[in-house]
Amino acid sequence: MPTHHQGPEHEILALDAYIKLMRATESVTSRVHETLPTDLTVTQFAVLETLFHLGPLCQGQLATKLLKSTGNLTLVVANLEKVGLIKRERQPHDLRFITISLSPRGRSFIAKLFPKIAARIADEFSVLTSSEKIELCRLAKKLGLRATVK
Template identity: 35%
Template sequence: MNNELSLKSYVVFMKAAKSVQERSKRDIESHGINPTEFMVLEVLYHKGKQTIQQIGQKILMTSGSMTYVIDKLENKGLIKRESCPNDRRATHVVITDKGISFMDEIFPKHENMIEQIFGVLSEEEKKVMIALNKKIGCSTD
């Protein structure tokens, strides 16, 4: 086994991930929200009404932290809470019309930014990259 090549792979992977993450963060913050708020809005924008727990599972965040983010987005008028009629213990989070308009405006720009980053890869390279990243991710479980 070539430990040196594994270490080099790790360093290159982490540097690339950090670079992409920083570019994405700058893009998102240019719209007046932070990356966590964006992730919550994106889930609601694409998946519709969700419980706080469901959102947390999708973006890998604890419910305690989620409450803070939900409060911030609610104060901005981008989302609202609704009681669940079938379970009084559960609260649904719903994107508002203002939130939908906001995402209608910024999501295509964000999507274009991601295309700029990954546009240097061919379709085949993207497929290989996805497969390799899944393979790495599954090996760490």
């Protein structure tokens, strides 16, 4: 019964939750961003971090993982390549694909940086208890899945 009949109070509740959700995300992200080296953007970090934890990927996969457009990734990856943190290699067996991987410098760079960022995030979330974090995971997951369906 709760989710079928959509009274106005449900709508207000949803709006309120959405606003607070966005604020929380933006606040945390902006504070995490302060911890990044000044010349590294959030998306660039996300690319490095993804490659670090998942290994080499092609641009399309990277775009999907990060919920960005392929056109966007082209630019971000180009900028990272310019400063020598990653390298691009065409797949010999299918020239359409380009595999992105960390350069040695990129690997050691992100290996050093990641723990700092993780600690920062943990600090941000330290206002929540463990069970609150778990509950937040559960709720966010439900919302995220909802969107993935379609």
